[in-house]
Each structure stands twice: as structure tokens, then as C-alpha cells.
Amino acid sequence: MNIQLVKTLHTQHLFFIKRHLVAALLLIMFAGTASFASDEPLAADLVADNQLIDLTSEKYQDLFRELEDVHGFTRQQLAALFADLRIDRKVLQLMDQQWEAKPYYQYRPLFVTPTVIAVGKQSLALYQSLFDRVEKEYGVNREVIVAIWGIESRFGTNQGNFELKRTLNTLFAAYPRRSDFFRKELINFLILCRENKIDPQSVRGSYAGAFGQSQFMPSSFNEYAVDFDGDNRRDLINSLPDIFASIANYLSKFGWVLDAPVYAEIGGTLNAEFLTAAHKTGRKGFVDWQVLAETQQIVLPPPPSEGQLTIVGLELPPQAGGGMRFVAGYPNFQAITAYNHSSKYAMAVTEMAEAFKN
Numbered sequence: 001m002n003i004q005l006v007k008t009l010h011t012q013h014l015f016f017i018k019r020h021l022v023a024a025l026l027l028i029m030f031a032g033t034a035s036f037a038s039d040e041p042l043a044a045d046l047v048a049d050n051q052l053i054d055l056t057s058e059k060y061q062d063l064f065r066e067l068e069d070v071h072g073f074t075r076q077q078l079a080a081l082f083a084d085l086r087i088d089r090k091v092l093q094l095m096d097q098q099w100e101a102k103p104y105y106q107y108r109p110l111f112v113t114p115t116v117i118a119v120g121k122q123s124l125a126l127y128q129s130l131f132d133r134v135e136k137e138y139g140v141n142r143e144v145i146v147a148i149w150g151i152e153s154r155f156g157t158n159q160g161n162f163e164l165k166r167t168l169n170t171l172f173a174a175y176p177r178r179s180d181f182f183r184k185e186l187i188n189f190l191i192l193c194r195e196n197k198i199d200p201q202s203v204r205g206s207y208a209g210a211f212g213q214s215q216f217m218p219s220s221f222n223e224y225a226v227d228f229d230g231d232n233r234r235d236l237i238n239s240l241p242d243i244f245a246s247i248a249n250y251l252s253k254f255g256w257v258l259d260a261p262v263y264a265e266i267g268g269t270l271n272a273e274f275l276t277a278a279h280k281t282g283r284k285g286f287v288d289w290q291v292l293a294e295t296q297q298i299v300l301p302p303p304p305s306e307g308q309l310t311i312v313g314l315e316l317p318p319q320a321g322g323g324m325r326f327v328a329g330y331p332n333f334q335a336i337t338a339y340n341h342s343s344k345y346a347m348a349v350t351e352m353a354e355a356f357k358n
Helices: 003-030 058-069 075-081 088-097 104-110 113-127 128-138 140-152 164-174 176-195 218-224 240-253 275-283 290-297 331-339 342-355
Strands: 264-267 309-315 323-329
Touching: 003 331, 058 075, 058 164, 088 342, 104 176, 104 309, 104 342, 113 128, 113 342, 128 140, 128 240, 140 240, 140 323, 140 331, 140 342, 164 176, 176 218, 218 240, 240 331, 275 290, 275 309, 290 309, 309 331, 309 342, 323 331, 323 342, 331 342
Parallel strands: none
Antiparallel strands: 264 323, 309 323
């Protein structure tokens, strides 16, 4: 297939994804029903949309002192950055909502589709030389990079529509449960904009503060984003070299090993209580691979550096008999859960990456 045809098909598929897959992704956000154990008012109930944020409050005055004394912002810069800041109530409404988790048999088809697989394969062909460089530099399999890119922003076609500066200020000012977290992210955002010559007003992202084609939080950007195109700035909004290399750098920092196992099937039941306990513990429930193999009476490949494994349970569809599919999450799988803590996310990334090879 010639390169121009690949580009044409790539563009056509991206349009399809932007129109249809985004709708599917919204099902994740709006599939469940809110349920709150507390009678306390929700954050969105305590404010009006578009109300001015009180910059004279103690929390903002303390923030300004840190930005000026520790991070070197001038008073004039702060006055411009924080002028006329207003609450985005929709951000708080979405953060207030607790969504019911989808079982894996419903989660996976929202991401791993024939169209997405086709675009992923075309991207791997189109940017082959770039992936050769990234893979050599960071030791992270290219298919996994493309799978994360596809899930996070639909190959760059949907990076989020919320004004990020307003979002982070809204969450710092009016979302008490995680105000300290978003204070840190707001500071990181202002620093990364200054260092990378980005207009803070121009950045769009998710309602939870992630942005760019890789959907990094600002603190993750400052920690893991890299300049791979050599222009002396890190750009995860427009620069594919920076985007692919930054995803790879993130996974590499959390222990990804090139071509090492990601997961292994371990059956439909767990044969010991300690395995059930590890499954319930989630991404921090580790078991020895040899003990797991003996207990499940299976053969398992050894993990790199004798690393331990996690136990992941994936729901099977009722029409196929229901039940569970259990897999062992190797250190590479655990690196994906460092990117996003959901084991379902990590499995979808893994199975999408596998599909790219077929």
C-alpha cells in the first residue's frame, strides 16, 4: 500500500472515529447512576455557573505567594493569568458523579473495534521510522504506544473540550475533596505553559484536568514528557514525536521491558484464597509467579527480573455463559496500570496492541 493511500485511509478512519467512537466513550461516563453515601451537598450545588472565583481568599493568596516566591512568577504575570476567573459548574457536576463500572465484556468493545484496529495498523505503517527511533530509545513496544494513543485521544482527534486553566481553577477553588491535588496540578500547568511557550488560555482538555493527545495530567507532563522532535519544547498537543516518545518514557519509567510478557491466562477460577485476596487487592496485590503457576497448575513464563504478578479478573458476557476470565498481570501490565489505574484499561490497551500485530 503506498504512503498516500495510507494517509487517505488514515484520515477517513479518524473522521469515523471522531464521530462514532467518542459517542461510545460517553457511555462510560454516563452509563451509571449516581449514588452517594453522604447527605452532604455536592460541590456543584454550592456554586453558580460562571460565578467569579474569589482571588482574595486565603487559599488563593497562599497560592500566589508560592507562585511568586518559589516559582518565580511576577505579580504582573499572576494578575494576567488569574484575571476574571470563573467557575465552570459542569466540571463539578461531572466530578461529583460516581459512575457505575462497566464489566469488561461491555468495556472492551468501546475501544477495541475493527475501525480502531485499522487506524492503529495504518499509523504504525505511516510512522514506522519514528517508531523505530522511539522503540530504540525507550525500549517500549510501538503497538502499546499506539494503543494508548488510540484510547486516550482517539489518535489525537479528541483531546477534550474544557478550557484547562478554568477547569483546574474550578477544581482548586470549589472541589474541596481534592482541592490540594488540583492546587498542585494548577501550579504544574502554569509552569509547563511558561517553559514550553504555551498560551494557558489555549489549552483544552478533560474535565478532570488531563490534556494533549496522551492525556497527561500537568504533573505527569512535567515529570515524563520529552522533547523528541528537537525544537526545545515539549508539545503533547501537536508533535507526534513528542507524544509517542512521552508515552514510551512514561511506561519505561514504570518498568516496561521490550518484548517481555504482558499477561498470561490463568483460568476461569482461582484455586486458593490468597489468589482471591490478591485479585480483590487490585494493582497492589502481588503474587510470586512460581507459586501462582503451581497453585493454578499451569505453566507460566518467568517475569523479567523475577518480578511479581498481579491477578486480574475480567467479566465474560452472559450470552457466552458468564463467569470470569482471570489473567496474571506481568510487570509490563503493571506499567500500563501506572498510566491508568484501571486493570480493564490495561487489558484493553494490551488486546488492542495484540490486534495490531494480526
